Amino acid sequence: MIWKTKAMRRRMLGAAVVAVLVAQGGMMDVHAQSTQANTAKSVSQDPWGSLKHVHAGVLDVAYAEMGPADGPVVILLHGWPYDIHSYQAVAPALAAKGYRVLVPYARGYGDTHFLSDKTARNAEPAALAQDVIDFMDALHIKRAVFGGFDWGARSADIVAALWPERVKALVTVSGYLIGSQESGKTPLPPKAELQWWYQYYFATERGRLGYEKNHHDFAKLIWQLASPKWNFDDATFERSAPAFDNPDQVAITIHNYRWRLDLAKGETKYDALEKRLAQFPAVAVPTIAMEGDANGAPHPQPEAYAKKFTGKYQYRLISGGIGHNLPEEAPQAFTQAVIDADHL
Numbered sequence: 001m002i003w004k005t006k007a008m009r010r011r012m013l014g015a016a017v018v019a020v021l022v023a024q025g026g027m028m029d030v031h032a033q034s035t036q037a038n039t040a041k042s043v044s045q046d047p048w049g050s051l052k053h054v055h056a057g058v059l060d061v062a063y064a065e066m067g068p069a070d071g072p073v074v075i076l077l078h079g080w081p082y083d084i085h086s087y088q089a090v091a092p093a094l095a096a097k098g099y100r101v102l103v104p105y106a107r108g109y110g111d112t113h114f115l116s117d118k119t120a121r122n123a124e125p126a127a128l129a130q131d132v133i134d135f136m137d138a139l140h141i142k143r144a145v146f147g148g149f150d151w152g153a154r155s156a157d158i159v160a161a162l163w164p165e166r167v168k169a170l171v172t173v174s175g176y177l178i179g180s181q182e183s184g185k186t187p188l189p190p191k192a193e194l195q196w197w198y199q200y201y202f203a204t205e206r207g208r209l210g211y212e213k214n215h216h217d218f219a220k221l222i223w224q225l226a227s228p229k230w231n232f233d234d235a236t237f238e239r240s241a242p243a244f245d246n247p248d249q250v251a252i253t254i255h256n257y258r259w260r261l262d263l264a265k266g267e268t269k270y271d272a273l274e275k276r277l278a279q280f281p282a283v284a285v286p287t288i289a290m291e292g293d294a295n296g297a298p299h300p301q302p303e304a305y306a307k308k309f310t311g312k313y314q315y316r317l318i319s320g321g322i323g324h325n326l327p328e329e330a331p332q333a334f335t336q337a338v339i340d341a342d343h344l
Contacts, residue, residue, distance in 0.1 A: 051111060125158060161283050
């Protein structure tokens with residue numbers, strides 16, 4: 001696929017990044033100086049072109065691919081309620097550097113579908129991570145650099161922890177996101193619990209019906225709350241909104257949050273993986289953890305998870321009003337982190 005690199009460069013201009021290396025653990029504060037760094041601009045044409053499909057495990061996975069077929073592989077994983085457009089600037093920038101970039105829709109999003117109506121609409125963390133391994137196997141990819149945020153960061157963390165031989169390096173927004181049902185039973189301080197309001201809403205039948213009826217408006221609200229300084233326009237949101245029309249979106253979302261509270265069961269075939277995750281395994285692959293200075297979504301503090309990364313490690317705080325959807329809000333910083341992680 002040939003990409004319009006000049007047009008892409010024009011879209012990428014204006015976000016100079018100043019990195020100041022500070023003390024422990026390679027901690028870094030990166031400031032996006034452009035006033036456009038946290039403002040999404042309208043793009044008249046979808047950047048992906050035709051998506052590809054592959055049967056992987058229980059799914060028919062829809063994914064975008066950019067860059068040379070023989071380039072080193074980068075896999076970028078999106079979160080909830082977002083889609084592959086979070087990487088619409090990152091992917092072509094990495095492709096221009098010679099990477100083969102793959103951006104799959106997770107189960108319940110876009111044109112990714114279950115191969116059988118009988119398969120459980122399960123969104124426990126081990127299932128989502130297994131989807132990534134199945135995706136790699138289907139495409140005969142032995143090893144890749146991973147980047148992810150939100151659900152995507154959790155899946156990338158899990159793959160790095162349980163299948164380190166498949167991960168060359170990792171870029172994870174909000175750091176270490178591996179959890180368990182048992183840990184989910186521990187009450188948090190009131191302000192932290194308030195941030196999880198939608199988790200408790202989804203625990204009710206009223207919440208499920210509300211999300212089913214209003215999932216587009218719900219997603220937009222989450223975008224606004226999670227990135228309070230990201231001035232995205234309607235066109236930016238509407239590019240991603242069709243991904244939430246997947247017939248399994250509601251079931252996948254509700255199961256994920258109910259599973260965390262031990263209000264929904266997973267599948268026995270993932271029990272062994274979940275038991276390993278409940279031990280909070282360390283991540284030994286080279287890693288760069290990132291955080292936006294205006295992230296309004298629930299997220300752990302960097303000092304709480306730094307020791308979980310036992311290999312080469314850096315932490316980068318991206319300033320300038322950057323929220324939860326870091327790859328789309330600060331694409332230059334995220335792109336550079338992927339390249340740097342690959343060379344740690």
